[in-house]
Amino acid sequence: MDIFYDVPLARLNTFRMKVQAACLVEYDTAEELGGIPEDLPKPWKALGGGSNLLFTGDFPGTLLHSRIRFIQPVEMQEYVLVRVGSGACWDDLCAWAADHGLWGIENLSHIPGEVGAAAVQNIGAYGVEAADVVDTVECYDLVERRFCRFSAAECGYGYRTSRFKEEWKDRYIVTAVGIRLAKEYSPKLDYGNVRTAAIRRFGAYEVETGSLTPSRVRETVIGIRREKLPEPEELGSAGSFFRNPIVPREQYWQVLRKAGEEGLGEVPHYDAGELVKIPAAWLIEKCGWKGRREGNAGVYDRQALVLVNATGQAAPGEILSLEEKIKASVLDRFGIRLTPEVEHI
Ligand SMILES: Cc1cc2nc3c(=O)[nH]c(=O)nc-3n(C[C@H](O)[C@H](O)[C@H](O)COP(=O)(O)OP(=O)(O)OC[C@H]3O[C@@H](n4cnc5c(N)ncnc54)[C@H](O)[C@@H]3O)c2cc1C
Structure with missing residues (x-):
């Protein structure tokens, strides 16, 4: 088991956020987890490849990373x-x-x-x-x-x-x-x-x-x-940033009406019982975000569901600001509240 302090996380999260963790423990066997000193900074949180996380700032606790690879x-x-x-x-x-x-x-x-x-x-x-x-x-x-x-x-x-x-x-x-x-x-x-x-x-x-x-x-x-999809080694992202919204049928009809009035084409959707799932990528694209850049952050040009660290220099605040703008415009245009799939830490 190795314990590191003040650890730069840029290479440990695929969004490439340049933040730090107060402590990182890398363990090689399950048994070692039982021996982690109680006094390491809290909270404790498991870290995998960091590919579904957005670090919104420095992490004050201890990240636990498994090197158990059999x-x-x-x-x-x-x-x-x-x-x-x-x-x-x-x-x-x-x-x-x-x-x-x-x-x-x-x-x-x-x-x-x-x-x-x-x-x-x-x-x-x-x-x-x-x-x-x-x-x-x-x-x-x-x-x-x-x-x-x-x-x-x-x-x-x-x-x-x-x-x-x-x-x-x-x-x-x-x-x-x-x-x-x-x-x-x-x-x-x-x-x-x-x-x-x-x-x-x-x-x-x-x-x-x-x-x-x-x-x-x-x-x-x-x-x-x-x-x-962008390769994490080439372009920082955490994959699909938002969940696909599942909405009541009346809300889907509203989107359908809007699409008809504004010539947005067919609305892709999947029935989910009484509810309807609408791809978030379609909503984001129809709000004009696909391929758009905001400072160092952006929306991937081949898949609107993926937010990217376009220059490799994006700060967490830039991704968060882009997230808020996208949510606001989808809510304003379609009345649908997007929620993130990526875990914010
Ligand atoms: C380009 C790209 C494409 C993607 N495509 C897909 C896709 O097609 N489908 C899909 O489902 N996901 C996709 N993802 C998201 C991501 O790959 C998955 O969610 C993946 O399982 C995250 O694994 P990770 O090891 O990086 O976990 P992390 O991002 O490090 O952690 C994710 C969560 O799991 C917890 N965790 C990690 N390891 C452990 C552990 N050992 N014990 C307990 N908790 C743990 C963490 O605390 C955190 O809450 C994509 C991501 C990217 C960047």
């Missing part, structure tokens, strides 16, 4: 249960699964961050989410200072959320995650343009006759992602 497969009859250390890079796990011909997480390829956070966030993409494959989550309880383990059902997974993000917030440090991967041929191609992109890449015959592999689906997904 991948241990256990063969079962129909599937493979893989126990993975929380500090393993999520995409390394996706690559490992694809290399071993195992299905389940190929659609989640290339999502930044670490395995521990994936189980906290319930990451998702292209019709698959972590909850589909998580079997168990091993944790260290910072309140009772003891080890515990939760089944996926106990984690209370929902859309991009779990109990770790709600009533258990910042209480449990994930040390390892059990992931169930399938041996049986089971590509999921029906979300968005995955099938079309796979056909473009490998041909209709291969795709429709069952000749895909997890590696081929992974390659397809990475190709799609590269076309529309």
Whole structure:
């Protein structure tokens, strides 16, 4: 275990905010968590790859970062249960699964961050989410200072959320995650343009006759992602900045009316029971923000849902100010209140 003080965080968050943490602990085993000195600055908070965070200023407490990086497969009859250390890079796990011909997480390829956070966030993409494959989550309880383990059902997974993000917030440090991967041929191609992109890449015959592999689906997904999302190494961001609003049907009709009056074209939407989900990217784009710059901050020119550190020099205040302006204009134009997906610290 290493303990560092006054740690610059620019390289530890993908938004590249130049702030500091009073203390950072990097631990190599779950057991080391039990030995963290009580007197380290509070609050204590887990840090993964820093890819879903906006540091709004210096962090006064202690960040706990896992360097537990093992991948241990256990063969079962129909599937493979893989126990993975929380500090393993999520995409390394996706690559490992694809290399071993195992299905389940190929659609989640290339999502930044670490395995521990994936189980906290319930990451998702292209019709698959972590909850589909998580079997168990091993944790260290910072309140009772003891080890515990939760089944996926106990984690209370929902859309991009779990109990770790709600009533258990910042209480449990994930040390390892059990992931169930399938041996049986089971590509999921029906979300968005995955099938079309796979056909473009490998041909209709291969795709429709069952000749895909997890590696081929992974390659397809990475190709799609590269076309529309910034690479964190090249342009600072935290991915989708806002949640997609889920609104009452009357509010959706209002948006529809407005779109008709102002010639905004079709309003993309997905039914969510009585409610309707409208892509935040569409709302932001129709308010004229896509590709716009405000000082050192900006809105990505290929995906309006992503706010970026356009010059690498943006201060937290510049991202926050851009966030407020976007929220105000979407509220003013469509009457919809956007909420951030990215956690503000
Ligand atoms: C370019 C880009 C694209 C993205 N695309 C997607 C996408 O397609 N789908 C998607 O779902 N997300 C996406 N994201 C968001 C992000 O990658 C995920 O939320 C990811 O799981 C965050 O992992 P992290 O390790 O960086 O966690 P961090 O950002 O460091 O932390 C996120 C939260 O998890 C907690 N946490 C971290 N590690 C632990 C641990 N060991 N124990 C307990 N709590 C912990 C932190 O305290 C914090 O609350 C994207 C981000 C970027 C920058």
